[in-house]
Each structure stands twice: as C-alpha cells, then as structure tokens.
Amino acid sequence: MKLKSDCVPCLVERAKYECDILFFDVFVIRELIKKGKEVIVSPKSAPVINDATIEDLWEAGISSSEAGCKIIPSGTYIGVSLEEAEEEFIDVFSDDRNLVIAKGMGNYEAISEFEAELELNGRLIYLFRAKCEPIANDIGVRRGELVAKFM
Template identity: 30%
Template structure:
C-alpha cells in the first residue's frame, strides 16, 4: 500500500508520540519531530507507510539515545494480556474455532502505531464487541485453509496482542506453524523477547523477520525469513502494518486485523473499526461473517 496524504500528519504525530515516550525534554521532542519532517520531504511516497518507522526510530535514537521508546508500553500490555489470558482461554477452550478467531483479531486493538492511547477499558470493550459483531471476510474459508495447509507462516504484530494469538494457536496444529516477530524494536510490535515472555516460544517455532520495521518489506528481511516466506503454503498476517506492506494479491496470505485507520479501511474496502479477514480470492469487499451467537 502506498503512502496517502492522510498518512503525513499521522507520521508527524507518531514521531511526537515516540519522542515523548523517550524523553520528557520538550526541546528534544521538537528536534525529533523536525528531523522526521525533514526526511519526510524527500521520502518516496510510493513506499508503504510503515517504512517511515525506521526514520522515526533513527531520529529518536540520535536525539535521545533511546533504542526502544515503547519498551515500557510493551511490557505493560504483555502483562495485561497475560492477566486476561485465563479468562479468555476459558471462553475459547470449549468454544468453536470462530470464537478463538474473534478473540485473536480483537487483540489487534493493542496498537500504539495508530492509537496514542489505547487503555485497558478499550481492550475489554473490544473483546466483548468481537464476540457479537460481524466479521468483514470469510471465516469459514480461513478455517478451511488452516486445515488444508502443510506449512503455515504466521506473521505476528503487537506485544500484548501476541497473547491473544495463543487462543487461536491452541485450535491449530502448531507443528506446521512458524511464528514470526519483528527483528528489532519497531513501535510496540512484538520481538523475540516479547514472544518468549508471552509464552509463544513454548508452543510454536518462533523466528524473526530480521528487520526492525512494523510490517514486512522483503528486501529488508533476513535470508532465513525470506526462505520461510517462500516455503509457506499459507501465510497468516496479523495487523495493519503487515497488510500495508505485503502483497495483497498473494493468494497464500490471509490478513487478520482491526481497521483502526480510515486510510487502511478504504484500501481494504471495509468500515473503520471492522474486524477484517482478507484474502485475494475474496477481493477487497469480502462478505460479512455473522456473530458467534
């Protein structure tokens, strides 16, 4: 997905959010934002928006010396999700695949790339809504693809959210799944450290992309990841960043996300706040998939 004009103020805001997490010094915060805006002037607007996260991270490190301004937020929401997990697991354990899928997508609300503040109550409300609202997409087709695939590559998104992923992983054969996190700090996206902390490494093979980008841009990724990507016969891509960066015409990919940005919603052919399952076989106007009753 190419950059849109509406992405520009979002990038400026995102640079300020990251700067504020890194330092309370307002002069340094302004320097970060000004450096990002300076680089944005010459940035290739045909590139996907998540690539600008590299620019923001570099500016924050140069101005403040902080490598991972989102580290405390990631820890906070990993802990919150782990606190919720026993209750969520109880909801999903004896329920249908559909319930686990809904809760998995609901976890994508934990996104500080699109929301400066999410909050515990917003997460709880999203969980309740997820169990009754329609899904924009083909839940049955996704489940069938999971059953038929021999080699699934699951590309994760945010810290905290990855705990919700465990609910759906419990419904699948984890022996045929490779779970992928980011190759370094990238907003509040999950890394290997988060995956281990959240209990993923004990249930599924985990690798990283080799790139500190909140999405997947193959030329930036490691050879190990690219080989796993090519080998997979099904790819599960969680979150907006993966949707923005991966080829939506690749029929192996199922995108699972909450539409939290109007630009992404327009590109996906859905409404803001929709729970989305997208695959190229559906096109970008997938039919509604009803509540779990």
C-alpha cells in the first residue's frame, strides 16, 4: 500500500506522540521509585496496536533489574482479558494494597467490565483520551477530551 504524501506528516506526528507518552511514563515510574514506591509496569508481551511492549520499555531504559520496578506483561490483546491473563498479572489487581493506573481507552473499556468484581473502587485511576462518542457519552465528556477518572 502506498501512502499519500500528505499522510506522512500525520504518521510522523503520531509516532512522536506515542514516543513522548512512553518517555513521560518512564519519568513518572522513576519519580515514584525515587519516592520509595514499588512500581509494577504491565506492557504488552507483543505488539498490539500502539501499546508499549516489554522491548519498548527496555529501549526506554526500564527493566525489572531496576530497584523498585517489576515488569509483569499484560498479554497480547487490546485492554485486559482476565480469561487470558497470567495469574501473576491478575494478582496485581487482586492485591488491595496496589493502586492501579490504567492508561488508554482500551483498558478503560476492558477493566470497567470487571472493576466491581475485583473490588477496585478507591484504588483505580483511568487515564485516557475519549476517542469515540459512546465512551465519551458513557463518562460525560466530549469526544477527544483527556480523562483522568478516579474510581
């Protein structure tokens, strides 16, 4: 497939945006570790749309060998699937000492289906852009708005 030349700048901007997000994540992870917090990061096991993978984290300088950081992959599907996730990943949700920060609309769509079942109220924060009308309407924002929702 050949791209139109006017599409290339959009793709470049999108790639820069995704890279910036990952490096912001790395900054936040390191700041939490500096404050003595244990951070569990759950990238994808393999590429899924534009989600960060284990390899992306390594390239950004984050690994499980870093003190205070643990990497537990979330699988290879959009959002989170309790049926397909490894037990170690599900244990993170089940441990009521953990604050879960779920980034991305796919995670909102998936986790909101089981947040009550895992008793995540009071320890779950969603961060995402409402990219479609149904999700925007569901949470009471306009399409395209950034969302930070504490449950």
